[in-house]
Amino acid sequence: xxxxxxxxxxxxxxxxxxxxxxxxxxxxxxxxxxxxxxxxxxxxxxxxxxxxxxxxxxxxxxxxxxxxxxxxxxxxxxxxxxxxxxxxxxxxxxxxxxxxxxxxxxxxxxxxxxxxxxxxxxxxxxxxxxxxxxxxxxxxxxxxxxxxxxxxxxxxxxxxxxxxxxxxxxxxxxxxxxxxxxxxxxxxxxxxxxxxxxxxxxxxxxxxxxxxxxxx
Amino acid sequence: xxxxxxxxxxxxxxxxxxxxxxxxxxxxxxxxxxxxxxxxxxxxxxxxxxxxxxxxxxxxxxxxxxxxxxxxxxxxxxxxxxxxxxxxxxxxxxxxxxxxxxxxxxxxxxxxxxxxxxxxxxxxxxxxxxxxxxxxxxxxxxxxxxxxxxxxxxxxxxxxxxxxxxxxxxxxxxxxxxxxxxxxxxxxxxxxxxxxxxxxxxxxxxxxxxxxxxxx
Numbered sequence: 001x002x003x004x005x006x007x008x009x010x011x012x013x014x015x016x017x018x019x020x021x022x023x024x025x026x027x028x029x030x031x032x033x034x035x036x037x038x039x040x041x042x043x044x045x046x047x048x049x050x051x052x053x054x055x056x057x058x059x060x061x062x063x064x065x066x067x068x069x070x071x072x073x074x075x076x077x078x079x080x081x082x083x084x085x086x087x088x089x090x091x092x093x094x095x096x097x098x099x100x101x102x103x104x105x106x107x108x109x110x111x112x113x114x115x116x117x118x119x120x121x122x123x124x125x126x127x128x129x130x131x132x133x134x135x136x137x138x139x140x141x142x143x144x145x146x147x148x149x150x151x152x153x154x155x156x157x158x159x160x161x162x163x164x165x166x167x168x169x170x171x172x173x174x175x176x177x178x179x180x181x182x183x184x185x186x187x188x189x190x191x192x193x194x195x196x197x198x199x200x201x202x203x204x205x206x207x208x209x210x211x212x213x214x215x216x
Numbered sequence: 217x218x219x220x221x222x223x224x225x226x227x228x229x230x231x232x233x234x235x236x237x238x239x240x241x242x243x244x245x246x247x248x249x250x251x252x253x254x255x256x257x258x259x260x261x262x263x264x265x266x267x268x269x270x271x272x273x274x275x276x277x278x279x280x281x282x283x284x285x286x287x288x289x290x291x292x293x294x295x296x297x298x299x300x301x302x303x304x305x306x307x308x309x310x311x312x313x314x315x316x317x318x319x320x321x322x323x324x325x326x327x328x329x330x331x332x333x334x335x336x337x338x339x340x341x342x343x344x345x346x347x348x349x350x351x352x353x354x355x356x357x358x359x360x361x362x363x364x365x366x367x368x369x370x371x372x373x374x375x376x377x378x379x380x381x382x383x384x385x386x387x388x389x390x391x392x393x394x395x396x397x398x399x400x401x402x403x404x405x406x407x408x409x410x411x412x413x414x415x416x417x418x419x420x421x422x423x424x425x426x427x428x429x430x431x432x
Binding site: 011012013014015017018019021023035039042043044046047048049051053055057058059060061062063064066067070100103104107108111113114140141143144145147148149150151152154155156159165166168169179181189190202203204205206207208209211212213214215216 | 227228229230231233234235237239251255258259260262263264265267269271273274275276277278279280282283286316319320323324327329330356357359360361363364365366367368370371372375381382384385395397405406418419420421422423424425427428429430431432
């Protein structure tokens, strides 16, 4: 996993990655990210936590010329990023992710992370709980978990020497279908552009903690 | 900001922080996090991005004995964490966060991050856009942005030498009111316990990237 090299600023400096991250909207269109390295980035991002470890996140990596042409008209005012970035990662959640529970828990048992009886009890409790949960509550959980992975993805990208930009404004209702994914199952969360910055991101102001925080 | 010391494993090693993070559910109840250090953690977490930089996230830091006693019965099956962690951070979004747009953009202008005319144009466009957005779309954006900050918070905590656990199961509909916050305005996202691990978290399995990812 350490054989991938890239010519950018790869770093393991947490503070640099996190505190100096800025949203980048103009990329060097010559820079490609190999699918091997992108797989590594997605695997590292996917170490993020999720409710009951159900990992509802799904990724559509749009990195081909054809894919980008298809994406551009759906990217609203973010077309430049769609066309100049190395890739745009469309983050979805899988509305039927519960179907993977047996695989996820089964593998945990197989790997010695969890005893079989713990798995059996949890599967027996969680499946009816999820089946009976209000659709809006389940949606909230899936959006939240998929956003956790999205944030970790943006940071991991920087460790690999790339920058990103999260996009909330795009044709959310059309993107799954345009790329041949089941639109009932693949629910849109956000787009993330990734690549080598051609133009630095702008600094931005944050509300002070005293404005956002209450103590009890 | 660098004068805070703590006796735990403070680190700036990105891979250690991100790839070795595990959810911790049992904490050393003797360990306190000062409000000064917690403020630093929250400020670093708040460098996360958000749609139009509106920063909808709000934090309720429950770190007093009284606060924890009040929280415990609302924490469902997570009562042990509520009582043994240094603090539980209840993450909300502010349903009226658009009210802070003038402050956020005004400060950006003041700091030289943005020209006045860019601010004027954006404020003029965004306010009616947000006012006319479907309530469910606005809710999605706010949940997503508040989850981005939550993930960054969990990682920043590890840089400070602490562990965390995100909790989706609690009395979401009661928590704001129980702590005197306007429940229409403060919409629940998740709880995060933070402290020094007394019992290591379990390793957990992740679905392979080939299961979660499509290429285009």
